[in-house]
Amino acid sequence: MTIRIRDAAEADVEGIARVHVQGWRETYKDFLSPEALAGLSVEERVQLWQRALAEPEPRAKLLVAEADGGEIVGFIRGGPIRGKGAELLATEAEIFAIYLLDRVKRQGIGRRLMAGVFDHLSAHGLRSVGLWVLRDNLSARRFYETLGGTAGPEQSFDLRGQMVTEVAYRFDLTLQG
Ligand SMILES: CC(C)(COP(=O)(O)OP(=O)(O)OC[C@H]1O[C@@H](n2cnc3c(N)ncnc32)[C@H](O)[C@@H]1OP(=O)(O)O)[C@@H](O)C(=O)NCCC(=O)NCCS
Structure with missing residues (x-):
């Protein structure tokens, strides 16, 4: 199977939303309660990704991984830092x-x-x-560490009725290359 990485387009929104929901279910089934996972909906995520794609921020990036035949099998979104947790993360950009x-x-x-x-x-x-990554998500943490990320502070919050703890990872982009 060949995988192509490319910029997301309007027509990808449904595929991104589907990967987002399935990715949550597959990844978090071991860490989150069934109740916290039950409310996930592709329709709700479609709206979220439509808004993200419409955002006129040239420094933000939404990429998809597309398999042969056009199926979206992965995605990433990053951009200038904003919102909840930004002060604690203390980086110029964030992978959302x-x-x-x-x-x-x-x-x-x-x-x-x-x-x-x-x-x-x-x-x-x-x-x-x-x-930010869930503290218990050790696979993803190993991945970030392999890519040169350094673990930072932790924060806890209520996620759909369940208290969870996340840990920060930071990357120095001046050292990447
Ligand atoms: C985390 C994730 C994005 C990694 O992507 P991936 O394509 O599987 O990882 P890659 O194949 O590019 O891995 C690169 C390197 O990272 C390390 N790595 C990746 N996954 C790892 C794991 N599960 N355990 C240990 N090391 C791992 C390895 O060193 C790997 O190189 P190698 O395969 O040659 O040994 C992907 O597994 C994923 O989507 N996970 C579920 C969702 C998730 O947890 N997202 C993060 C939310 S914050």
Whole structure:
């Protein structure tokens, strides 16, 4: 199977939303309660990704991983930092989401998606990027560490009725290359 990494387009929104919901279910079934996962809906995520795509921020990037035949099997979104947790993360940019379907993991696609966003952020003069990952999500943490990420502070919050703890990872984009 060949995987192509490319900019997301309007027609990809449904595919991104589907990967987002399936990715949550596959990844978080071991860490989150069934109640916290029950309310996930593709329709709700379609609206979220439509808004993200319409955002006129040139420094933000939404990339998809497309399999032969056009199926979206993964995506990543990054851009200038904003919102909840920004002060604690203390980086210029943030990875807001990265998800792949289970069946395409460990083939280097995550690495290619991260590199695509890192290059874009660097080209726009952003020098550091951070993200939040669930403390228990050890696979993703190993992935970020392999890519040169350094663990930072933790924060806890209520996620759909369940208290969870996330840990920050930071990357120095001036050292990537
Ligand atoms: C985390 C994720 C994006 C990684 O993408 P991926 O395509 O599977 O990872 P890659 O194949 O690019 O891995 C690159 C390197 O990272 C490390 N790595 C990746 N997954 C790992 C794991 N599960 N355990 C240990 N190391 C891992 C390895 O060193 C790997 O290189 P190798 O395969 O040559 O040994 C992907 O697994 C995913 O979508 N997970 C579910 C969603 C998720 O947790 N998202 C993060 C939310 S914050």
